[in-house]
Amino acid sequence: MNKITTRQIFKNACELVVSSGKYVKSAHIASTKPSSDNKESFADLVTEYDRGTEKLLIGQLSRCYPAHKFIAEEMVADGGECNLTNEPTWIIDPIDGTTNFVHGFPAYCISVGFFVEKDPVLGIVYDIPNDKIYSAIKGEGAFCNGRVIKCSSTTDLNSSLLAAGFGPQRKTDFLRFKMGIMNTLVEKCHGIRCIGSAALDICHVAAGYIDANVQFGPHIWDYAAAHLIALEAGAVCSAPNGQPMNLLSRKLLVCSTDELRDQIVPLLGDFPLPHD
Ligand code: 2AM
Ligand code: CA
Ligand code: CA
Ligand code: CA
Numbered sequence: 348m349n350k351i352t353t354r355q356i357f358k359n360a361c362e363l364v365v366s367s368g369k370y371v372k373s374a375h376i377a378s379t380k381p382s383s384d385n386k387e388s389f390a391d392l393v394t395e396y397d398r399g400t401e402k403l404l405i406g407q408l409s410r411c412y413p414a415h416k417f418i419a420e421e422m423v424a425d426g427g428e429c430n431l432t433n434e435p436t437w438i439i440d441p442i443d444g445t446t447n448f449v450h451g452f453p454a455y456c457i458s459v460g461f462f463v464e465k466d467p468v469l470g471i472v473y474d475i476p477n478d479k480i481y482s483a484i485k486g487e488g489a490f491c492n493g494r495v496i497k498c499s500s501t502t503d504l505n506s507s508l509l510a511a512g513f514g515p516q517r518k519t520d521f522l523r524f525k526m527g528i529m530n531t532l533v534e535k536c537h538g539i540r541c542i543g544s545a546a547l548d549i550c551h552v553a554a555g556y557i558d559a560n561v562q563f564g565p566h567i568w569d570y571a572a573a574h575l576i577a578l579e580a581g582a583v584c585s586a587p588n589g590q591p592m593n594l595l596s597r598k599l600l601v602c603s604t605d606e607l608r609d610q611i612v613p614l615l616g617d618f619p620l621p622h623d
Contacts, residue, residue, distance in 0.1 A: 356461065357469050357484055359411060364457050367403050368475045371396050371442060375451060383449045386424060391515035392445050397421055400441035400457060408437055420568045429567065431594060433464045438571035443472075444544030446515070453477060458546040460571030465594070470572030472546045481550040481576050489553050489580035498582040499555040502606035507558035510540045510548040514564050524619060525563050531614050532561070549573035552601045553580035559602040559611055561587065567594055577601050583608050587618040 374381045374396050383392040401421045408415065416432065419439040423429045431438075437459065442448050444455030453476035461469045472481040481496070483489045489496050501507050509532060513525060533539050540557065542548065545565045551557040553576045562570065571594070574584045584592045587600045589612040598618055602608040 353468060353484060356412075357471075357482070360408070360459055360461065360469065360471055361480065361482065363404060363407050364459055364471050364473045365480070367400050367441075367457055368473050370403060371400055371448070371455075371457070371475050374448070380451060381449055383445070386515075388515055388517050390446070390517055392449055393421065393424070394442075394445060394449060396448070397442045397445055401439060404439055404441065404457075404459065405437075418567060418571075420566065423566075423568075429595075431462065431465055431567070436462045438462060438568050440546060440566075440568040440571075443546040443569060444542075447543045452543070454542045454544050454547055456544060456546050456550075458568065458572045460568075460575065462571070467571065467575040467578075470575035472550050472572050472576060474547060474550070481553060481573070483576040483579035485575060485579070487579070489576045491550075491554055496554045496580050498552055498577065498580045498603035499558050500604060501558040502604050504535050504607060504610040505537075507536045507607060508538055508540065508556075509536050510542065510551060510557045510560040512543075512545045512548055512560070512562045512565060512569075513541055516564065521563075521619070528561070528615060532611070535610075535614070545569035546573040549577050549601050552582050552603060553577040555580075555603070559600070559607050561611070561615065562599045562601075564597050565599055566597060570599055574599070574601065585612075587615040588612060 381394045383394045398421050401419050416434045416436040440458040443458050448455040457473045459471045469484045481491050548560040552560050583602045586598050
């Protein structure tokens with residue numbers, strides 16, 4: 348795919364994401380909180396805005412690019428395929444941080460990644476309440492609202508601020524495992540932030556606010572866009588055991604430096620998959 352085409356696709360996708368963000372924002376104009384349904388557990392929420400945003404994005408993108416494929420959270424929840432092929436594919440999380448969105452906690456975003464031959468080509472993460480658009484085109488650096496961002500140069504775990512994503516699963520053994528890792532990590536760093544949006548956690552590493560992020564069982568739509576933004580900002584994305592990341596493995600560690608990764612990996616131990 349040549350550069351001009353990629354840039355045009357990027358511009359078009361940014362416009363679509365911002366206009367979909369206006370629809371999401373409209374939910375909080377009324378003083379009542381958006382109502383939600385449960386998915387896999389009482390803590391796994393979905394709203395009409397998740398479904399509506401996904402419909403808007405897929406509808407408009409497929410009109411522009413009829414041959415392109417889609418992987419999107421609510422589509423997969425309704426039985427759609429989660430199969431990344433060599434075809435040009437959009438990977439969409441219509442609202443990442445739905446629990447925050449429902450409660451009005453200002454940390455939720457729209458995440459849109461575009462892949463060709465299984466490689467990330469562009470990533471857009473729109474932090475809606477803070478009006479920040481994190482973005483990257485492969486090979487062209489990472490940006491927030493058009494300004495270049497770079498991850499931190501922190502090499503010492505003792506001087507780092509971490510973020511962790513818990514997910515909505517409430518099964519005791521997996522929760523216990525996650526808490527054990529959190530306990531080990533917090534003893535060795537300045538703090539761990541859990542803001543409830545995997546895509547924003549990773550963008551915060553890209554922007555240098557956070558030095559490393561561990562995700563427990565994220566899906567491909569949680570990090571498809573953000574991991575490219577982090578890579579373009581100079582971060583290191585790997586599996587929690589330090590091996591190369593696999594996009595469909597639901598395991599991810601994002602660190603600002605190799606040194607930080609080398610200190611965190613031995614603390615993570617065996618990393619089981621969640622049961623959902
Ligand atoms: P969502 O808001 O799109 O559902 C909350 O801790 C973070 O975990 C959010 O980014 C949330 O995405 C994501 N998440 C949702 N389901 C998950 C799961 N089963 N495992 C791990 N993370 C999940
Ligand atoms: Ca969800
Ligand atoms: Ca998500
Ligand atoms: Ca979502």
